[in-house]
Amino acid sequence: MRSAGQRGADRAGGKRRAGARGGADLPPRGPVMAACAFRRSIAAQLSKVLDLPPENLIKSISAVPVTKKRHVADFQLSIASVLENHSGDCLAQDLQLQAQKLAEKLKCDAVVSEISTGPGTVNFTINRELLAKTVLQQVLKDGSEYGKKSELFSLVPRQKAVIEFSSPNIAKKFHIGHLRSTIIGNFIANLKVALGHEVTRINYLGDWGMQFGLLGVGFQQFGDKEKLKSSPLQHLFEVYVQINKAAEDENIKKLAADFFRKLEEHDEQTLSLWKQFRGFSIEEYIRIYKRLGVHFDEYSGESFYQEKSQEVLRMLEDKGLLQKTIKGTGVVDLSEKKDLSLYSTVMRSDGTSLYITRDLAAAIDRMNKHSCDTMIYVTDKSQNSHFQHLFQILKLMGYDWAERCQHVSFGLVQGMKTRRGEVIFLEDVLDEVRSRMLQNMASAKTTKEVEDPMETAEKVGLAALIIQDFRGLLSSDYQFSWDRALQSRGDTGVFLQYTHARLHSLEQMHGNEQLTDVNASCLQEPDAISVLQHLLRYDEVLYRSSQDLQPKHIVSYLLTLCHLAAVAHKTLPVKGSAPELAQARLSLFRAARSVLASGMKLLGITPVTRM
Known part of the structure; x- marks a missing residue:
């Protein structure tokens, strides 16, 4: 850490409180987010002491997570992040000593009312009235854009992103496994768009391959054109189950191979039937995606790249990358020593492409x-x-751009099969969760009268599914539980929806006009400060999720926000309070609801206003 002349300080308890106002500037005016304004003010003072540019310090100054302790600082600086040549094995007591030395050189001012030290950190408490006024003004002014234009994103270039997700096999019903890919991809797309990136959402359908030969033969034997029109995926699923029982029969195998060969040769009758399978499947999928609140910019599929995959094989051959095995298959050597200890098969012995070849072409x-x-x-x-x-x-x-390709993988959903071990279909799950929510709403004493109970139950039920899915690391398997997902209390999607509806109702009850000139001195209670401190952290949470594409950071943040708002709702009544106090508290709850709604929408949840 760069040295600077020492300044006296009261070391008692590692704290100093504001005295004379001087030193750092007030938060800059203009379209700067609340947290950014405070970070800049702290960074300006730190830069003078550390002899580092303020912009180099911004990301090292983080908002402190709210805990059950009544008094916590608002921001902290990790000493390790600003030490030169920090090796990572610096002793804790050394970091603590460095923190104390740095704190002694800093002054309280009009922005920072208290400076203290923690384990390897310097902590900053913001002037309480300034905190309340700045945060509320910024949240209520920015609305759904709050947190998304933070300077934390200033060094993140705006990008064009293509996101492939969902990607079911046509002629098969959506099973619950498709839910994960669909909602995760939707979240990533939502987040990137919200942060100013240009996104193309692609649904890459599994619409080619030998299985369509088997399905074609099955439909010729067991199919019904009327059933195909009325319930395409269900009927094709039934046909596939029937023909699959005979799949080991050599005659059926031959018929299936002949059907697929005709498909590859673009036989008119065979292609017409395949197009019906594909068209009806997409129509059904779009209907289900609408229930999930998901859309795509492009529907493509393996069939699009059947011919282009042959071009890929020619390119691989021209570059000397395609090798033939004894069996006649084509492989690409991926081993470091080029001894075929690791390879990828890209061509069948008959010269046709495989899934990976079509992926290369795509x-x-x-x-x-x-x-x-x-x-x-x-x-x-x-x-x-x-x-x-x-x-x-x-x-x-x-292709150097391959370095910029990313696979976001996820674990399996366990506990989502029938007692006979059969896979549960997604639409059955959506129907079941809606039905259970309707029952819960009907029996709950707090349920309000809603215009469309079915639609409300659908939105709340989907929130339950999404939050249970997003609470942990995406790569982890998780155990699905109906009871846990649908609880109205605890860390669930139902709790998020309930809190949003409750806060919205509070606004409606006390007038929905735009609130201005809030008296910040009315929001000095610990429960009010906790909500404000939490709102301060929103941009950091968005930044973290944007870096690792994990929704769990936003989920955890929103659940904590709901718990803090619930406590504040009990201890800080609006009804019966003096007008100035009531207006200040109403502003606090409106700000909390605004950020809650914004975060829910990023996750793919539509907030309800009554339930």
Whole structure:
């Protein structure tokens, strides 16, 4: 840490409180977020002591998470983050000593009312009235944009991103596993768009392969055109189950191979039937996506790249990357020593392409079409090896942009099968969660009369599914529990919806006009300060999720916000309070609801206003 002349300080308890006002400047005016204004003010003073540019210190100054302790600082500086040549093995007592030395050189001023030290940190408490006034003004002014234009994102370039997610196999019903890819991809797209990036959402359908030969034969034997029109996915599923029982029959195998060969040769009758399967499937999927609040900019599929995959094989051959095995299959050597100890099969012995070949063609086509900065694939973790191979082959082909491709993988949902071990279909889950929520709403004493109970139950039920899914690391498997997901108390999606509806009701009850000139001195109670401190952290939470694409940071933040708002709602009544006090408290609750709604929408949840 750079040295500077020492200044006297009261070391008692490691704290100093505001005395004479001087030193750092007041938060800058203009379109600067509350937390940014305070960070800049602290960084300005630190830069003079540490002889470092203020902008180098901004990201080292973080808002302190709210705890059950009544008095916590608002911001803290990690000493390790500003030490020169910090090796990571610095003793804790050394860091503590450095923190104390730095704190002694800093002054309280009009912004910072108290400076203290913690384990390896210097802590800053903001002037309480300034905290309340600045945070509320900023949240209520920015609305849904609060936190998204923070200077934490100033060094993050705006990008064009292509995100591939959901990607079901056509002619098959959505099962619960598809829910994870769909809601995770939707979250990543929502977050990137909110932060100013340009996003193309792609649904890459599994619409090609030998299984369609089997399905085609099955439909010829067991299919019904009327049932196909009325309930396409259910009927095709039933057909597939029936034909699958006979799949080992050599005659059926031959018929299936012949059907798929005709499909590849673009036989008119065969292609017409396949197009019906595909068209009806997409119509059904769009209906289900609408229930999930998800949309796509582009529906493509493996079939689009059947011919282009042959171009990829020619490119691999021209570059000397395609090797033939004794069996006649084509492989790409991925081993470091080039001894085929690690390889990827990209061609069948008959010269036709495989799934990875079509993925290579799709990646090249997308980059040519969209000129994107990054491509993100959202699938379960069983495909980790597939995407490692995909990106590695692209690099070998000379595509440097393969470094900017990313696979976001997720774990499995456990406990989502029937007692007979059968997979549960997604729409059945959506129907079940809506039905259970309707029952819960009907029996709850706090339920308000709503215009459309079915729609409200659907939104609340979907919130329950999303929050249970997003609470942990995406890569982890998790055990699904109906009872836990649908609880109105505790850390659930139902609790988020209930809190939002309750806060919205409070606003409606006391007038929905725009509040101005809040008297910040009316918001000095510990429960009010806790809410304000938490609102201060929102941009940091968004930044963290934007870096690792994990929704759990936002979920945890929103659940804490709801708990803090619930406590404040009990201890800081609006009804019966003096007008000035009531207005200040109403502003606090409105700000909390605004940030809650903003975060919920990023997660893919539509906030309800009554339930």
